[in-house]
Amino acid sequence: MDISRREAFAAALAGSAAAVTGPATAAPRNAPDWKRGFDNQRIADLGDGRFLNPLISGDRADPAILKDGADYYMTFSSFDSYPGLTIWHSRDLANWQPRKAALSKNIGSVWAVSLEKHDGRYFLYIPVKAKPNSIFVIWADHIDGPWSDPIDLGLHGHIDPCHAAGEDGSRWLFLSGGDRIRLSADGLSTVGAVEHVYDPWRYPDEWEVEGFSPEGPKIHRHGNWFYMITAVGGTAGPPTGHMVIAARATSIHGPWENCPANPLVRTVSASEKWWSRGHASLVEAPDGSWWSVYHGFENGYWTLGRQTLLDPVEWTKDGWFKMKGGDLSQPMRKPKRGTALPHGQALSDDFSKPLALGSKWNFFKPAPDEAARARVEDGALVLKASGTAPSGSSPLLLIAGDPAYQFECDIEIAPGGIAGLLLFYDEKLYCGLGFDSKRFVTHQYGIERGRPANPHGTRMRMRVTNNRHIVSFHTSADNGRTWQRFDRGMEVSGYHHNVRGGFLMLRPGLYSAGEGEARFRDFRFRAL
Template sequence: MDISRRAAFGAALAGGAAALLRPGEAGAAPDRTLPAAPPPDWKRGFDDQRICDLGDGRFLNPLLAGDHPDPAILKDGADYYMTFSSFDSYPGLTIWHSRDLVNWQPRKAALTKNIGAVWAVSLEKHAGRYFLYIPVKASPNSIFVIWADHIDGPWSDPIDLGLHDHIDPCHAVGEDGSRWLFLSGGDRVRLSEDGLSTIGKVEHVYDPWHYPETWDVESFSPEGPKIHRHKGWFYMITAVGGTAGPPTGHMVIAARARSIHGPWEQCPANPLVRTVRNDEAWWSRGHASLVEAPDGSWWSVYHGFENGYWTLGRQALLDPIEWTADGWFRMTGGDLSRPIRKPGGGAPVPHGQALSDDFSGPLALGRKWNFFKPAPGESDRVSVEAGTLVLKASGKAPADSSPLLLIAGDTGYAFECDIEIAPGGTAGLVLFYDEKLYCGLGFDEKRFVTHQYGMERGRPANPYGRRLRMRVTNRQHIVAFHLSGDGGKTWKRFDRGMEVSGYHHNVRGGFLMLRPGLYSAGAGAAKFRDFRFRAL
């Protein structure tokens, strides 16, 4: 991107207001929160995306903005690795790397074969080998395992463990060296010594703590167990209350036992995390893990929805914890609306990645771009040639074309791209939740096609022919489209605006987020050049 075009892009978007923090309460006796002054805006990184490290010894949640649900974290010496539910995005299960728990970089995707919608996984290292235990929603539902001798792979082909009635596995090793998968609903099953098959039947070992019936929740849904061994105790951390629904539903509870075989004792302070008011900064907080920082302090990673932004999906959050004299622990970050002192130690890596793409090298497939519900061989549709992304057409519209999508974590952003279509082709830019809920703008050589509510609607005349430049602006759920026939020197606003605050899980289901991206349908192949993204 040359300097003049970069400046023009910035000037065109200069009206975008930065996302502001919302006030909230600090928790009881916070040991790391700083409640004295109003919290600042987030720090900005690649493409002006917000990042949590404030650069002054503090950080401000979210840890990873945008849809990063069900965090599975692994401490591996001085390195930390984390991955998230990737659902129908493939390549999936991108591995993120950190040295300080606050700054994270994506590495590679571990799962390339479409085995279904990937839910909450378990990322483990045992006897020098890495394992991912992967629950999928498919026909039938099941739990798979893949393994690798290096975190960057190559990862094995998925092995079906034949567990059709459970989700959210967590690998655990007992005091006797036995290997187990703990499962949703308080169940578990034993694993073979190599961790690649099960032994015996699923057994019920734990009845989770239940909240008062007067609380506003989605459902009981005990899920996401995480097992941690610390100072002679096994701690089981579980999510209850439902993942979405009412903002006050999702929560974190804990139990402990001296043996991996129980009995399990409920934490007297349950729930350890819960949104209690609709005006808090973060809604539906839950699905927690514990991890030790480089300086020996302890932290919890979990997810939550940002107040008013269900569309961004469940974002990763970091909460300091304190071990108490009776051997339990508590969260000390309050409602996470204020800056928190960073853990000490560890050399930070550059946080995040640029979403802009000049297509000058191999496509960052899996690390940045993902197909939605790809068919076998879907990656054969895409190639990069001298600064051009060539995407072969598939289907007739975004719904059946397996669009290429990004995770954008800001409450406002704009993205634009040069698009050239082949005769008979249709292509464009989208904000995509799933195949039944999306919006955007596409064109063929004679007409535009307006995508709204997951349907193809207006088809006004296209005066630009088979090549144009298109911009999509999503400013706090208000969407506008602009078009240029001279490479971005002059722009004309397209006469259709949209509002997308309802494009989310509580309307459609599916646990996804509204993602920016591009599609190619009809005939031939579309060419995309100079893709630029900027957070507002």
């Protein structure tokens, strides 16, 4: 980025930041704030021995965590994004880096996986929403792969598997609803039939919830007990619905007794910082302290999806445990040991290296050969056209975890091409701005609307600002030295799961449709 364009970008950011600090949106004077990392993105580690949730921002739902010696690995539901199931790495539980994606073949919408290591081999048990729904398994001898092709376990109608090994060496998958099924010794097939082994604790009828929905079981062995942690109350819907409950048994075979302190985590008021908290796991930190990771929606930002949260855990004298982080709105002491890795990654991309598919960029609902559409060439992402609009183009998307941000890119189209920048939830709900050689095309509510004249021709620089759900567009014919505001603004607070379903998030991205190839240069992202 040259000096004049960098200065213009900084000035625009300063103006956007000033616009969100007025009386209508100003935070309380004593409210904590985050430290900033790559592209000014917020990070949890405050640098003074404390951290502030979210642990990993943006749509990092259903965290599956694995302690592997001094290393920690975690992955999340990747839904319809491929390559998916990116493995994140930490050594201190507070700072995380993405590594590689474990799943490249599109087998459906990926929900709530189980990440395990057994006898030196890594396993991912993957439930998918497809026709029919099922659970797959992939394995690898190294966390970075190569991972095997998916193996269908034939568990139709079941979700949210958790691998567990019994005291007798048996291997099991625990499933939602209090069910389980035995696994073969190699973990790659099932033995026998699904059986019901646990009746989850039930909340009072007067609580405002989405539904009972016992799901996401996590099995942990600690001391003389096996602990089963389950989510009930529904994953979304009312902010007070989702919650964490626990049960325990002296044997993997039960019987299971419910914790007398259930629920261990629950949002009790819509005024709290984090809504719908659940899908919890336990993990031991490098200093021997215990913690729980789970997900939740940020107050007012369903559009960001369910973000990963970290909560300190205390083991009690009666052999149970409790969460100590309260509503997670304030900074807390992080684990005392472990090596901090640089957290997160830059979302800006100058396309000087091979495209970071999986670790950064993902296609939405890709065809088997979708990756062949994209190549990096002479400092540009070259993306072959597909479909006639974003709904059929399998756009390339990022996960952005800040409430306000701006991104821009130089875009050049071929004859007959259409390209642009998006805020994309799914193929039926998105917004953005695109252009062909003669006209703009406005994307709103997942449809194509106004088509005013395009004075720039086949190449322009385009900028999108998502300022706490207020969206504006700017274009430039001189590579960002001067900008013209596009005459269409939008408000996108309703682009989320409780409106559309799907458990996704509103993601920045780019698309290429029509004919030929589009070239994207100098993609710049910055949180506000």
